[in-house]
Amino acid sequence: MVVGADAAGMSAAHQALRTARRTGDELAITVLDRGTHTSYSACGIPYWMAGEVGSVDELVARTAEQHRAAGIDLRLGTEVVAADVAARTVTTAAGETLEYDELVVATGAPAIVPDWALRPDGTPYDMVGPVKTLDDGAAWLDRFDAAGDGAHVVVVGAGYIGVEVAEAALRRGLGVTVVTRGRGLALLEDEMSERVAVALCDAGAEVVLGVEVTGLDVAQDGAGAERVTGVRWEGDQRDADLVVLAIGVRPGTDFLTGSGLETADNGALRPDPHGRVADGVWAAGDCCEVRRRIDDRWVFRPLGTHATKHGRALGDSLAGGELAFQGIVDTSITRFAAGGQYLEIARTGLGRAEAEEAGHDPVTLVTEGTTATGYMPEADPIAVWVMADRDTRRLLGVQVVGGHGAGKRVDTAAAVLWAQGTVDDLAWMDLAYAPPFSSTWDVLQIAARRVAERI
Ligand SMILES: Cc1cc2nc3c(=O)[nH]c(=O)nc-3n(C[C@H](O)[C@H](O)[C@H](O)COP(=O)(O)OP(=O)(O)OC[C@H]3O[C@@H](n4cnc5c(N)ncnc54)[C@H](O)[C@@H]3O)c2cc1C
Structure with a gap:
């Protein structure tokens, strides 16, 4: 069963x-x-x-x-x-x-729906909801149509779903505000997530960091029906026709x-x-x-x-077999592509706070480079964050934000993490090279080498 x-x-x-x-x-x-x-x-x-x-x-x-x-x-x-x-x-x-x-x-x-997003009797408002099921997706398409051109969406939460929904709303020509209680995109360290926030802003969205939404503004329309008009947090508010709840599950x-x-x-x-x-x-x-x-x-x-x-x-x-789930190294990926911006966003391994909590002495560095050899038309900017343990040189985490071809580079780092390799393994392993795909030292390896040198 x-x-x-x-x-x-x-x-x-x-x-x-x-x-x-x-x-x-x-x-x-x-x-x-x-x-x-x-x-x-x-x-x-x-x-x-x-x-x-x-x-x-x-x-x-x-x-x-x-x-x-x-x-x-x-x-x-x-x-x-x-x-x-x-x-x-x-x-x-x-x-x-x-x-x-x-x-x-x-x-x-199931998606978390906070009390402030519900009517006093516990029922949901028409233009407010999460993005979780296919029925939710269909409801959002209807709401986008009903709200019409020029409508404004407030996305509450800046995890990967928040970013993906912001992208969707921008591509549909809607105004977008992303509000999060965190200091940036939940998946990433601050120095990486701020690159995503800049791309969102450059694409025309507003990003409000470090605030906790506490309620909705609700008005009666001419026919006496309730309509959500805004989102509130301590000391401020934003007008909203639609409110996406992307605060987790x-x-x-x-x-x-x-x-x-x-x-x-x-x-x-x-x-x-x-x-x-x-x-x-x-x-x-x-x-x-x-x-x-x-x-x-x-x-x-x-x-x-x-x-x-x-x-x-x-x-x-x-059924009597022996297959076993092998655990994870905490790898994930998303994309933000709207308003002329294109970013691949990915991570694997621990964040700095998690590494410290686990007793490591982490060494971290952000390295900037390109996704292909600089003279190739494919070359897009990329930033790579690498973290390793000072004593054991073990690779602990890698995060990537960059253009086409940037994101799936974390898979190489994930393979090193999976095998409990060191930052030197990542720096020196045999990766494929030709100008359209990387420089002779891939940017991931340059980033690992720089952390190794710093150790
Ligand atoms: C917008 C969005 C984007 C995502 N993007 C990614 C991504 O890019 N990469 C990625 O790896 N993951 C992504 N995910 C996560 C991924 O969808 C989930 O991890 C995956 O669906 C989990 O599968 P599951 O079978 O455990 O649970 P679910 O897919 O949630 O399925 C659970 C099922 O159980 C049923 N159910 C629940 N309770 C009961 C009950 N009491 N009785 C009977 N039936 C019940 C539900 O109806 C549902 O059909 C995304 C999720 C969302 C919402």
Whole structure:
């Protein structure tokens, strides 16, 4: 019995079927999901909102019919509200009690909607909401149309979703203000994130850092209906026709309250590398924390790339295989492309504060260069932040902000982190070179070499 029919749940279900087929076992899989879609790319929603992806169908990797044709008993519109792990049953919102032998929790992480974003009776305002599901994406396209030309969007939160939604709104010709309580883009160190803030401003957005939104301004229109007109924080406000909530997600494990299953303080499950949580209970994806290999800590990193790997390892193990999720090195990437600006933004490893917390003596440096040899038309500016440990020379983190070809350079650094390599490994390893792609010493290697020299 799988609860949740997206990245983690369906990866687990299909891998379990594949492994069972290989071993000759028989497996009956039921998947329950409260939503209307399966296996869709939430990651693509901001690009759909921007108009880069033509239709919602392009975001669906596998339809409900395709899952059913593969032998999965998929029941959409079915919300699980409670689980009794001793009796091995789940209860649905419709009051049905369903038995299982093994339960897979793959319920993801719903968007955080703060109280100030809701009416006093707890219902949402029309022009305010998160960007999480395909239904949210469709609602945003309708709201963009309803608000019309010249409308102003306030995006609350400057994580990668905040940046991607700001890009979408700018590309649609809307006015944009990004407000965040942090000092910059959540993924990056200050000296890197300020480059993103500058690009947002150069593209025509306003960026307000270090403030905590506390409420909405609401007015009655001529017909007596309530309309959101602005966003407030201490000492200031901005007019707004639309308000995007991009302030994070939290593990969707409320239905396990009282089940006796242990969770972290944030509600996340902490499965072993095979996905096991307890006898007869498994979990994968955004409802879980993952183990970060660099400092051997549990961290909450709700990303699709983890959810699919996590789900696959779980499905295999559940059906008798041995695949294990290997943990993460905290790699992520996004893009900001609007108003004549183009930036690839990526990181891997720890931030400075995390490194210090883990007992390292970090040495950091930002190096500027180009993505190709300077005389080539492809050469775009790039900045690379590298952090290594002074005593062991171990590479601890790399962040990249730059033009075309900049972002995926972090994957090279991620490979070094994965193998617990040093800053010297990154500086001296054999990377591909030709003028359209890099200089003879790639900028990543120059940045690593400079940190090595500083140590
Ligand atoms: C706008 C956006 C952009 C993103 N971009 C990226 C990106 O570029 N790269 C990246 O790696 N990740 C990205 N992500 C994150 C990625 O989408 C998630 O990590 C991934 O979808 C997690 O998969 P999951 O299966 O764990 O959870 P989900 O995809 O959230 O699926 C959980 C499913 O469980 C169902 N469910 C929940 N509770 C219940 C219940 N009680 N009963 C029944 N069903 C239930 C839900 O309806 C849902 O279908 C993005 C996310 C968003 C929102």
